[in-house]
Amino acid sequence: MVRKKFQKAKRIIMKKVIGIFGSPRKEGNSDILLNSAIKGAESNGASVEKIIIRDLQIAPCNACGGCWEKGVCVIDDDMQKMYPKLVDANGIIVASPIYFMGVSAQLKAFIDRCQAFWARKYVLNLSIREGGRIAKGFFIATAARDTGEGLFAGAVKTIKAFFHVLDTQYMGDILCVGLEEKGVASKRQELLQQAFDAGNKLLY
């Protein structure tokens, strides 16, 4: 009985974090670093759900303008299950490889479908979350090149715009160079630690 009450109370106060995994490469560099960030968030009491975009059917936005009516996307695919998760979240962690100076195509399709939130906010003057609640987020990006000069600028702007539309404060990023082959991030202890710490601190 006491245990049940405790579990219920824990569920009520538990903060929700979603980890959005944007690479098509499972167990690759962004996957490894995202997992570390998720562990960090969980170790601080958050309930974390990992969203694996490559396993979802998400069509790109077709600019039909349907969302201007009610702030809801009219395309019937897996994105419909994602919208409530984005609204419910207290924290959002996004991880993506750098592809041609931007985020992966899979992640970009996911983000573009958030145009429905843009319509909700800026066309219909509706809030994203009840009471105007703001979430917190950060970005992990992995790239093969050895120097970061200009490499992450496009991706960071995209994620900042995504967070802005979602009323999510951009808390920072972990921008990783020199990660080419699959899985080499597991040998970069300093990056694993940075990701863990960022996840751990995200909501506090």
Ligand SMILES: Cc1cc2nc3c(=O)[nH]c(=O)nc-3n(C[C@H](O)[C@H](O)[C@H](O)COP(=O)(O)O)c2cc1C
């Ligand atoms: C289609 C494609 C485009 C890429 N473009 C870049 C790039 O512009 N700059 C770069 O440094 N690395 C680029 N890379 C390398 C990846 O960003 C890098 O290997 C990254 O660590 C992959 O992350 P993942 O293992 O999570 O998929 C590209 C890789 C692919 C497959």
